[in-house]
Amino acid sequence: MPDAAFTFITTCRGRLEHLRQTLPALVAQPGTGCVVVDYGCPDGAGDWVQATYPQVKVVRAGPVPRFELARARNLGAQAAGAGWLCFVDADGLLAPDFIARVRPVLADGCFHVAQPSTGTVSGMCIVGRxxxxxxxxxxxxLQGWGMEDKDFYARLAIARVPHRAFPRELVTMIDHSNAMRVEHFETKHLKLSSTLNLAYCRAKWDLMRLGQDMSGEAAREALYRQVGQVMDETLRTGKRFRLAIPTSEQPSFSGAVLKGRLVYELEVPPQAAPSSADSSANPTP
Known part of the structure; x- marks a missing residue:
């Protein structure tokens, strides 16, 4: 691997308890840097990091009403500079020899994920700037819990960026409840949040493959609102979830117009009230 900076990026809102356990392992990795994003953390994570590990760069999001993981990671990336970016959650505990074993498998022009990908370790990613x-x-x-990692990987794949693996055994995830996962999101229903995000992402990916430009945030926000409105109607009326997105219109020689659309349906829509599974220790896939 050519000489390049390697920066760990972790975000925190209400996870200082975990960060106290995991940040020492990040800081101890030789030849690396670290960025911690304090995304309105009520525990004052940024203050603790600055006082305890002054070599760590702290990014503060300011007063924000809720946790937004994707936006928080982007803030961390902006502060990281060039080289390799390694996104690891505050509950991810790295092995002491993590960087020594990962560096040899890094390949330029690729993104890297833990294999086998099990549980919440799937959100950990190493990618070039x-x-x-x-x-x-x-x-x-994306808002709420779920899909921000899979969406990132899917868009990298659409852009023809290959993926490589690093050993899953190098990361241990701290166990905690799903209630803690959704504590700082606006939507507290884990399954509902992840299902809405899945529908949005699938529609967005398909539109991208059809050549539609989805790079603008306004276009993505409009699609997200559309998916959310369909989900709200499903929960309010009990009707089947059915999302239809027009994609093309092609007139024929006969004068008839051939219309194309993408259609998405849910066999079993999530219920309006959280189920007991939403408070279990293991996340829903």
């Missing part, structure tokens, strides 16, 4: 910028980073339109 050039590839990160090429796809616009994480999609800050």
């Amino acid at each position: 050039r590839e990160f910028d090429a796809v616009g980073g994480y999609d800050a339109v």
Whole structure:
């Protein structure tokens, strides 16, 4: 691997308890830097980091009403500079030899994820600054829990960025409840949030493959609102979730117009009230 900076980026809102356990392992990795994004953390994570590890760069989002993981990661990336960006959640504990074992497998022009990908470790990613910028980073339109990592990987794949693996055994995730996962999101229903985000992402990916420019935030926000309105109607009326997006119109020689559309349906829409599974220790896929 050519000489390049390697920066860990972790975000925190209400996770100082975890950060106290995991940040020492990040700081101890030789030849690396670290950025912590205090995204309105009520525990004062930024203050603790500055007082305890002055070599760590702290980014403060200011007063924000809720946690937005994708936007927080983008803020961290902006502060990281060039080289390799390694996104790791505040509950991800790295092995002491993490960087020594990862550096040999890093490949320029690729993004890297833990394999086998199990549980919340799937959100950990190592990617070059050039590839990160090429796809616009994480999609800050996404709200609530779920899909920001899979969406990032899918857009990298659409951009023909290959992926590589690093050993899953190098990361241990601290166990905690799903209630803690959604505590600082506006939507507290984990399954509802992840389902809405899945519908949005699938529609966005398909539109991108059809050649539609989805790089502008306004276009993505409009699509997200459309998906949210369909989900709200489903929850309010009990009707089947059905999202239809027009894609093309082609007139024929006979004068008839051939119209194309993307249609998405949910076999079993999520319920309006959180289920007991939403408070369990293990996240829903």
